[in-house]
Amino acid sequence: MKNGMKLTALLMALVMTLCACGTKGNESTASAAPGTSTEAPGKSTEAPATTAAEKTGPDDSKNVKIGVLVSDVTSAEALAFRAYYEEYIQKQYNVTFMYSDELADAAAEASAIDNFIANNCKAIISFASADRPAQIETCESNGVYYAVATGTLTDEQYETYKNYKYYVGAIGPDLMTEYMAGYDMAKYYLDQGFTKFGMFGGATPYYTEMHIYRAAGMLVAMCEAGKGTYLGASDMGGMIGAIYGAGCQLTPAKIGSVELCGYVGGYDFDDAWFGKLAAVANDPNVEVLLAVGSGQTAFAGFKQASQKLGDIDCYTADSVKLMESGTLNYLAGKFSASIGPIFMAVLSAVQGHPIRNAEGNAFAIGQGYWVATSAEEAKEYYAVDSSKTEPAYTRNMLDKLYNASYSDFEAFVKAYSFEEIKGLAK
Amino acid sequence: MENEKKIRKENVKAAVFRFAPLGGLILLFGIFMALAVIKDINIPYSFKNIVNQSVVVVVAATGAVFIYTLGSFDISLGASLCVSALIGAMAYNATKSLPVMLLTCVGVAVLISLTSSVLASVFNLPVFVTTIAMLSLLSALALVLIGANGTGDVIQVPAAAVRGINNVWFKLIILAVYLGMCVFLFDFMKLGRREKFQGGNPVCAKLTGLNGKRLAIAAFAIAGVGVGLGAFLTITYAPTLSRNTASSVGMDIIISIVFGGMPVSGGARSKIYSAVIGALSMTMLNQIMLALSLDSGVGQIVKAIIFLLVVSISMSNSKGNILPR
Numbered sequence: 001m002k003n004g005m006k007l008t009a010l011l012m013a014l015v016m017t018l019c020a021c022g023t024k025g026n027e028s029t030a031s032a033a034p035g036t037s038t039e040a041p042g043k044s045t046e047a048p049a050t051t052a053a054e055k056t057g058p059d060d061s062k063n064v065k066i067g068v069l070v071s072d073v074t075s076a077e078a079l080a081f082r083a084y085y086e087e088y089i090q091k092q093y094n095v096t097f098m099y100s101d102e103l104a105d106a107a108a109e110a111s112a113i114d115n116f117i118a119n120n121c122k123a124i125i126s127f128a129s130a131d132r133p134a135q136i137e138t139c140e141s142n143g144v145y146y147a148v149a150t151g152t153l154t155d156e157q158y159e160t161y162k163n164y165k166y167y168v169g170a171i172g173p174d175l176m177t178e179y180m181a182g183y184d185m186a187k188y189y190l191d192q193g194f195t196k197f198g199m200f201g202g203a204t205p206y207y208t209e210m211h212i213y214r215a216a217g218m219l220v221a222m223c224e225a226g227k228g229t230y231l232g233a234s235d236m237g238g239m240i241g242a243i244y245g246a247g248c249q250l251t252p253a254k255i256g257s258v259e260l261c262g263y264v265g266g267y268d269f270d271d272a273w274f275g276k277l278a279a280v281a282n283d284p285n286v287e288v289l290l291a292v293g294s295g296q297t298a299f300a301g302f303k304q305a306s307q308k309l310g311d312i313d314c315y316t317a318d319s320v321k322l323m324e325s326g327t328l329n330y331l332a333g334k335f336s337a338s339i340g341p342i343f344m345a346v347l348s349a350v351q352g353h354p355i356r357n358a359e360g361n362a363f364a365i366g367q368g369y370w371v372a373t374s375a376e377e378a379k380e381y382y383a384v385d386s387s388k389t390e391p392a393y394t395r396n397m398l399d400k401l402y403n404a405s406y407s408d409f410e411a412f413v414k415a416y417s418f419e420e421i422k423g424l425a426k
Numbered sequence: 427m428e429n430e431k432k433i434r435k436e437n438v439k440a441a442v443f444r445f446a447p448l449g450g451l452i453l454l455f456g457i458f459m460a461l462a463v464i465k466d467i468n469i470p471y472s473f474k475n476i477v478n479q480s481v482v483v484v485v486a487a488t489g490a491v492f493i494y495t496l497g498s499f500d501i502s503l504g505a506s507l508c509v510s511a512l513i514g515a516m517a518y519n520a521t522k523s524l525p526v527m528l529l530t531c532v533g534v535a536v537l538i539s540l541t542s543s544v545l546a547s548v549f550n551l552p553v554f555v556t557t558i559a560m561l562s563l564l565s566a567l568a569l570v571l572i573g574a575n576g577t578g579d580v581i582q583v584p585a586a587a588v589r590g591i592n593n594v595w596f597k598l599i600i601l602a603v604y605l606g607m608c609v610f611l612f613d614f615m616k617l618g619r620r621e622k623f624q625g626g627n628p629v630c631a632k633l634t635g636l637n638g639k640r641l642a643i644a645a646f647a648i649a650g651v652g653v654g655l656g657a658f659l660t661i662t663y664a665p666t667l668s669r670n671t672a673s674s675v676g677m678d679i680i681i682s683i684v685f686g687g688m689p690v691s692g693g694a695r696s697k698i699y700s701a702v703i704g705a706l707s708m709t710m711l712n713q714i715m716l717a718l719s720l721d722s723g724v725g726q727i728v729k730a731i732i733f734l735l736v737v738s739i740s741m742s743n744s745k746g747n748i749l750p751r
Contacts, residue, residue: 073722101722105671106580107664111479115716118472119465131666134585206669207579247573 067116169363182217201265228256340393353403447687487701489652497692504676505564532654539650625692
């Protein structure tokens with residue numbers, strides 16, 4: 001009897017969970033379909049739904065299912081990107097986004113792509129990079145459009161895949177942009193006369209290129225200011241080679257008149273890791289803490305009042321608060337709507353109007369960060385970035401990219417600074 | 427008369443419990459097919475997908491049933507699979523030979539498994555304790571291997587090299603051969619009966635002259651072969667390997683075995699088919715969640731509830747006073 005009751009309770013919990021989720025799922029799908037009673041309020045006011053016959057913009061008459069590959073589902077950046085697609089784009093266009101679970105490795109990516117194809121997704125936008133060539137090959141052989149968001153292919157990969165019919169292209173910070181983000185942040189403090197630094201290298205020990213290039217930028221800026229070398233290198237190419245040569249394990253060192261007093265890499269999140277971060281921040285010599293990413297998680301809790309903190313991350317309510325309190329002083333951040341143009345390129349391709357460059361190949365366009373050095377700037381950026389009705393790229397702006405020429409598309413994407421986007425909106 | 431009724435009722439109840447995992451799988455399949463029709467899912471591609479997503483866990487978990495039958499478990503199987511795959515990929519890159527890669531994967535996995543069980547014998551520890559130590563050791567070894575290979579954060583086998591064998595039929599043949607071997611050993615040989623006896627009552631087993639340590643070594647060796655084949659199939663499906671390769675496989679093996687109706691305590695009620703039924707059920711459930719567009723967090727909650735439900739049913743059936751025959 002008791003067992004029966006326990007089983008009944010479990011079954012009821014399961015049924016209730018499934019019912020709740022089923023309702024949620026239906027709402028999500030319904031909201032994506034224009035013209036229904038659950039249509040988003042903002043849709044009719046901003047841009048009326050177009051039909052195939054008008055041919056002036058995206059065809060909203062048929063729902064387009066798009067798969068989104070994500071290697072990270074919990075970071076502030078990942079959540080902001082998802083919110084832009086699900087809470088703005090999905091309500092503006094007749095599209096349904098299907099998200100993968102957190103993808104830890106290449107096999108998980110392959111499974112997620114197979115799931116999307118089985119569920120009739122017409123395109124895949126990828127935020128996961130464990131094995132991009134395999135992703136592109138699978139999409140090409142199954143006739144599914146594929147695009148890279150917030151990143152780019154390596155030169156070698158681009159040469160291989162640029163003429164694939166279903167490879168749409170990539171928009172995001174290229175490696176040069178990453179390098180310059182690190183360089184500019186370090187230079188900002190060096191120009192103010194600071195010479196003692198502590199650094200958090202993020203995923204540098206795991207050979208993550210994005211973080212390696214940012215770290216290299218910081219170190220080259222230090223070499224230039226201190227008139228010294230680090231691992232025997234002082235320019236971009238040499239520094240990147242030196243970092244790889246050291247197995248991506250960086251160590252504190254004197255760089256001429258500048259000093260890297262402390263360094264921590266990796267994302268161990270254990271007591272020892274936090275202990276090392278605290279030791280770097282508590283070093284009385286360290287004037288500035290620099291992070292290639294996640295600096296707010298790594299250093300904000302340990303930082304001394306007299307120290308400065310610079311980070312390359314994204315705009316969130318927490319980062320704005322930290323800037324207001326003076327804990328964070330420099331933020332080069334991605335903005336959530338930066339993934340708007342790649343969505344429009346994908347939609348345009350699915351609806352028969354692929355955007356190709358002058359040679360007829362897939363595009364690769366660099367896109368940078370919004371840099372805030374004061375709380376006022378950060379607040380202004382965040383207000384736009386977090387808006388669900390008037391984000392940085394609205395439907396009106398994105399519609400102009402539908403079936404656009406490559407030069408127009410490229411000019412739009414490259415005008416990514418906050419002021420330029422404000423200008424585009426007008 | 428009343429006794430007969432009672433016995434018949436008990437027999438029906440036992441049969442229901444015995445076939446509950448299979449019934450669950452058939453039910454999930456039915457739900458999936460209904461959803462596939464309603465939601466216009468590509469059914470042939472989905473079947474291929476289900477094989478691709480479950481075959482590694484089925485192969486590795488089928489071998490692990492031998493360990494679970496002894497009432498023990500191995501928490502390091504996922505890490506072992508990762509290291510075997512990494513070394514297998516390095517072997518391929520050195521020799522350009524797929525058979526060498528296969529043999530290396532299996533050899534390394536068996537060696538790791540044997541190390542766990544032999545260490546347990548030498549130090550007279552429960553085997554699962556040594557597997558916890560092995561988990562840390564193998565995770566560190568994966569990082570060392572990737573670093574030593576000098577190719578960034580991954581070790582890759584050229585996709586073209588495995589494209590020819592990355593098909594459903596090849597995977598099903600490997601699965602059928604290994605499953606056939608395990609069924610033969612488990613259900614038709616002394617080894618299987620002894621393992622069940624050892625898991626059900628180690629004291630009696632010892633008193634009747636069974637060597638528990640030898641049985642453990644045999645079980646771990648068979649599981650090692652499964653892990654090695656799983657490593658080979660992992661490379662076949664996704665030839666770019668990193669420190670995160672197979673990171674979820676260890677847990678998936680445990681869930682699949684329990685989900686398939688295997689008693690957590692091992693013993694006479696252990697079934698070699700548990701892993702197949704469990705892994706297929708889990709994959710089918712994932713496909714259903716996906717078709718329903720459930721948020722991954724909600725999906726995990728649903729899975730957890732179903733998991734508890736299955737374990738409850740399994741436990742309620744094994745609380746009798748009479749030993750199973």
